[in-house]
Amino acid sequence: MLVLVECKLVQSTFEARYFRDEINEFVNSRRAYAKKFRKKIDWMLAKTPSICEALASIKDYNTQIAPQRVAIAMITLYPTMASCFIEDFPCISLTELMMEYEKVCKWPYEMGLHGCL
Numbered sequence: 001m002l003v004l005v006e007c008k009l010v011q012s013t014f015e016a017r018y019f020r021d022e023i024n025e026f027v028n029s030r031r032a033y034a035k036k037f038r039k040k041i042d043w044m045l046a047k048t049p050s051i052c053e054a055l056a057s058i059k060d061y062n063t064q065i066a067p068q069r070v071a072i073a074m075i076t077l078y079p080t081m082a083s084c085f086i087e088d089f090p091c092i093s094l095t096e097l098m099m100e101y102e103k104v105c106k107w108p109y110e111m112g113l114h115g116c117l
Helices: 015-030 033-056 081-085 094-102
Strands: 001-006 069-076 091-093 113-115
Touching: 001 033, 015 033, 015 081, 033 069, 069 094, 081 091, 091 094
Parallel strands: 001 069, 069 091
Antiparallel strands: 069 113
């Protein structure tokens, strides 16, 4: 599995009056984090064979690099209300990811999972 993760160190708040700003920052604004990340996702999915070839060219790896799936996620330090508005990839806190991974001992999300070309 090839994993593409974007980490956002944003200061989250639990006060409802700031939720709109957080949602705007992640989803609705012209330069929203999710919109920019989707461009990176599209690029990576289109270039997956080339990326695997480039990784395989590094002599430090003794294994074949041939992922069958690509996993996508946006990771935050704190839970964010914006995660409720992003439907094509998980937007989760680092703690959530680690706890979910620990439960199933594999990539825990179906959303944002793509097959390789």
